[in-house]
Amino acid sequence: MKRVVITGAGTINALAHDVKGTFEAFREGRSGITDLVIRDRDRLGIQIGGQVHDWDPETRFNRQQIALYDKFTQFTLLAAREAVAQSGLNFDGRLGYEAGVVLGTAAGGVNTWDENYRTVYEEGKNRVHPFVVPKLMNNAAASHLSVEFNLKGPAFTVATACASSNHAMGQAFHMIRSGMTQVMLTGGSESMLCFGGIKAWEGLRVMSRDACRPFSLNRNGMVQGEGAAVFVFEEYEHARQRGAEILAEVSxxxxxxxxxxxxxxxxxxxxxxxxxxxxxxxxxxxxxxxxxxxxxxxxxxxxxxxxxxxxxxxxxxxxxxxxxxxxxxxxxxxxxxxxxxxxxxxxxxxxxxxxxxxxxxxxxxxxxxxxxxxxxxxxxxxxxxxxxxxxxxxxxxxxxxx
Amino acid sequence: MDAVQDRVIRIIAEQALLDPADVTPQSTLEELGIDSLGLVESIFAIEEAFDISIPFNANDPSASNFDISSVGSITAAIEDLVAQKTA
Incomplete structure (x- = not known):
């Protein structure tokens, strides 16, 4: 069995738009949970969340890309760029055939569903943008990572609700350990902070209206967040031979x-x-x-x-x-x-x-x-x-x- | 008053898969076999039926100021909420 190590990490979440900032927030014990800034917030019973603020996709992607990238895909791409840059890997040559991507998401392009349901139900229009389906599909983020980085091996998305990312990273781990691939991009993304996404969770009555206080006796529920993290999982000898910085071993x-x-x-x-x-x-x-x-x-x-x-x-x-x-x-x-x-x-x-x-x-x-x-x-x-x-x-x- | 109680009993009986005649104001949800999911579904059905909003958090049912200890206590709480709505 091969050993598997992590040689790159990237993220965007409510705490920061990169790993360094996220670590700083972890060290400071800082909360990224705020009042939500979303359409029709006043009709929500739950009005807080771990929302990604100061996010302007137009500074990161061109118009054609934004037409194809739901927010969960945008988050994934941004996190993956950071992770791949840290790893120093380039997949353009042979390595692309020995590399793949497995990602987790529970619900994929929820914002795209939400916006287009508004178009047809609320506004009564009978036509939607031609890219609604490729934008909302759960595998969109995995496919766009494959395209952007030339990953030509196994590529798919795992949906197991709140365990999606762990299941995805477990699959990536197994593939490298068994010798199927040399390198995998893996992790997960979610972007459910829109009216329909929050309304659905409200129904279960397990959401807190003020804060997420795990293990505290006065805890009163969960708070939704959004964002992504992507990692480069790499076969140990491959990483060692090229002198890569190893962040940890997945054991x-x-x-x-x-x-x-x-x-x-x-x-x-x-x-x-x-x-x-x-x-x-x-x-x-x-x-x-x-x-x-x-x-x-x-x-x-x-x-x-x-x-x-x-x-x-x-x-x-x-x-x-x-x-x-x-x-x-x-x-x-x-x-x-x-x-x-x-x-x-x-x-x-x-x-x-x-x-x-x-x-x-x-x-x-x-x-x-x-x-x-x-x-x-x-x-x-x-x-x-x-x-x-x-x-x-x-x-x-x-x-x-x- | 009885009207509210009858409607609550019908909703809870449906959730418990029982005949409404087998549900009394003294019945507890536990006796009726209604678990936490069944309770959340019952509350949703009651909110829809009476067009009210019930302050219930499944994490801490006792803190919600909505007494779920028996069908009778639930009925009383709903009567209050209905009265507040019309007041």
Whole structure:
């Protein structure tokens, strides 16, 4: 089996339009959650989100491109450009045939659906722009990355709700590990902060009106975010021979299905995914120093997740750190695992653990070290990233320092 | 008053797949087999039926000031909301 390392990272999210700025926000424990700036906000019950501000696509893309790129594709391209630039790779020659892209998104071009439904239902028009379908399709971002970087191997999109990015990165990991490809661009993107996207979530009544406070006793729900993160996964020897800077090694991955409820989380399913990732990476639980939690800030997720961690790690659960950066960037739904992998890389590379901000009251059902409110300096060699999706689909990645 | 109660019972009975005659003001949602998803769906149906907005957050049902301990308490809360609407 080949080893897999990360040699590039890029992002745009509510905290910053790049990795450097996102790390700064993580270190400062800064929230990117604000009042939403969207059409018909006054008709929404939920009026906050982790929105990407100061975003002007016209400075990044030309008119023809904007006609084809939904916001989730724009975010993906921007993140991928940063990641590829950092890796120093060029796919124009032979490498293009040995490279691919797997991305996660829960819902793809939601803004495009929303705008065009308005056109035909609200405005009563009988004609839409010719590129509505290629713009909204879930694989649009993967295809545009393939086009922009000449990635001619496997390319597809994974949709497993809030675990989409972790499932996508797990697939990319497997492909390189098995020798199928040398390099994969992977990660995920989501852009659901439009009237219809938020209205749909309001219906479930699990959204907070004021803040995302994971693990805090007074938490009252999740806050949606938007954005993307993309990584360059590369076969270890390939990276080493060209002298690439290695950010971290992806050492294990596991996925499970609860096979129980369509929305309620399940401790056994989560625990099996966590212990499966440890087994796949040939790690002992005691080696894990940090877990980036799914930590949505809902009553149900946070207590189930803490119970699953306690089950898997036993006494060591009290020694490891577990934080939810959703408190800062919001829940990016299908893109969330990708942005959260940045906190894992920061922990391994910089020895800084991103905090869970908004933490106000201890919850006896979440009695772990959740790194409340302030980032912490700590040397960790092994980290996990959890994602537990609606539909009962769980995906956990294990990373280690190289 | 009974009109509101009858309509609430019909909505909850439909959600619980029961005959309305088997649902009383004393029934609790748990007894009727309504889980958290069923509750959210029932609240949606009640909001639509009475054209009201119910302040209910599934993360913390007790903090919502909307008492869901029994069919009777739900009915009383809805009567308040309907009265506020017409006031």
């Amino acid at each position: 294990g991955f596991a996925m499970t299905s609860d096979a129980s409820d369509i929305v309620m989380p399940n401790k056994q399913g989560a625990a099996r995914a966590i212990s499966g990732a440890l087994r796949d990476a040939r790690l002992n639980g005691e080696e894990v120093g940090y877990i980036n939690a799914h930590g949505t800030g809902t009553a149900a997720n946070d207590k189930t997740e803490c119970a699953a961690v306690a089950d898997v790690f036993g006494h060591h659960a009290d020694s490891l750190m577990i934080s939810s950066t959703k408190s800062m960037h919001g829940h990016l739904i299908g893109g969330t695992g990708a942005v959260e992998l940045l906190a894992c890389i920061m922990a391994l590379r910089d020895g800084v653990i991103a905090p869970t901000i908004g933490y106000e009251e201890p919850d006896p059902e979440c009695a772990l070290d959740v790194v409340p409110n302030t980032a912490r300096d700590a040397k960790v060699d092994v980290v996990l990233s959890n994602a537990f999706a609606f539909g009962g689909l769980n995906a956990v990645l294990a990373l280690r320092k190289v």
